[in-house]
Amino acid sequence: MSFLRRLSPVVLLLLFVPLSRARAQAAPNPGENxxxxVTFGAQADKSWGDDDFTQTFFFLIPxxxxxxxxxxxxxxxxxGQHDEIKHGWNTTTEFSLYGGPGTHSAPDARATDPKGQYRSGTLLKQVRFGSEKTYDNQWYTFGPLNPLEGELVPEFEGYVFKMVVQGKSGDDGNLYRYxxxxxxxxxxxxxxxxxFTYEYAFRLAATPGRKTHLYPFVNDRVVSIKxxxxxxxxxxxLKIFSVSKxxxxxxxxxxxEWASSTHPITDKEHGLxxxxxxxxLSKAPNDLVFYVTDQYDVALPFFAIPLGGPPRYRYEVDVKIRK
Structure with missing residues (x-):
């Protein structure tokens, strides 16, 4: 059974309201803040905030x-205007678009490290960008794409394309969005x-007090997350919020360095x-990486628009009747 069929009518209403549909198209989504x-060049120092100089995003079409x-x-x-220079602009970034069988279903495609068959699927288009000003602060478009060229993912009830972005050379930080x-x-x-993505590398806002939201989806097989x-x-x-947290x-x-913590999942959090x-907490720009796995070390997807809507804690009132 797909996750959509498991959601309650109220959750489905939250998922498909017009405002959510509009926001769902941007990655990152404005609601994530x-x-x-960010993807750095292959010769960058990892301490600048990119652990593997590769980022994979998936795009879901109903x-x-x-x-x-x-x-x-x-x-x-x-x-140019948005990117992070280190020792002179010397970075080349490759954008590779994939579709067809294996695009998402191949296990390596959903892993948090670019190893094995992470480029699974059929390569539809590949473009490299350097420091040329043609697309500085401008849009580049992949397509048109027939949705049927993607891979049908029954769990998500749609066709999926994959974009693999990799820093091929240089040491600068390439900042972009979709x-x-x-x-x-x-x-x-x-x-x-x-x-959605299974590992998120991004630029944190340099505004003290500003809140950023990451929305991993918890399927009904998850007992705990890391x-x-x-x-x-x-x-x-960093704090975790949900219907029961x-x-x-x-x-x-x-x-x-890496840090991690493990947190139990309740039945109420399944399918949300x-x-x-x-x-x-700082005014300094900060690039960083996040991922979430379940008890089997399987990565969970971060959706740009959270499935079921942004979670809200459900207070439980313990009412006792005194005689």
Whole structure:
């Protein structure tokens, strides 16, 4: 049974309201409060906030959709207004789009490290960007894409494409973001579309007190989760919120190191999203990496728009009748 069929009518209503549909197309989603994804060049120091110089994102198109779609990338170059320079602009970043069988179903495609068959599927298009100004602060569009060119994922009731971004050379940080669109020239939402990743590398807002939200989806097989983060620099407060967690503290890493903590999952949390809420404590820009695994060390997906909507803690009132 797919996760959509397991959701309650109330949750489905939250999932498919028009506002959610509009926001679902941007990755990162505005509700996450993440300005940019980040991928560094292959010669970068990992202490700058990228553990493997590779980031994979998946784009979900509802199976009933038959209209062409486009995956738009904002600022794919590395050398301008938004990117992070180290020793002169010298970085080349490769964007590779995959579809067809194996795109998502191959186990390596859903792993947190770029090893084995993580580039599974059929390569549809591959583009490299350097420091040229053509796409600085501009959009580059992949497509048109026939949704049927993606891989049908029954659990998500839709077709999935995969974008693998890899720093091929250099040591600068490439900051970019996506939009799943019905137009090649504008950001027009694909109704019911979404985007997700199994390892999130991003730029944290340099505004003390600002809250960032990561939304891992918890399927009904999960008994516990292990959240892992890299190079947070200790500059962030991290708490977990859900229907049954009201701000459980979680471990954060220091500079150039990993940290993790394990948290039990209740039955009430099955089929819903968690909210890993990060509170910025420093004015310094901070690039970092997150992933979440279950008790079997299987990575869980972070959806741009949380399945079931942003979680809200459900208070339980213990009423006792005194005689």
């Amino acid at each position: 993440i300005a940019f994804l 199976k009933q959709n038959r209209q062409p779609v486009y995956i738009r990338v904002f600022d794919p170059d590395c050398g 939009f799943l669109s019905t137009s090649p020239t504008e950001n027009v939402a694909v109704e019911g579309g979404n985007a 959240q892992s983060n890299f190079d947070v620099d200790g500059d962030v407060g 009201n701000g459980h503290p979680a471990a954060v890493s220091g500079n150039n 999203s968690l909210d890993l809420q990060l509170t910025t």
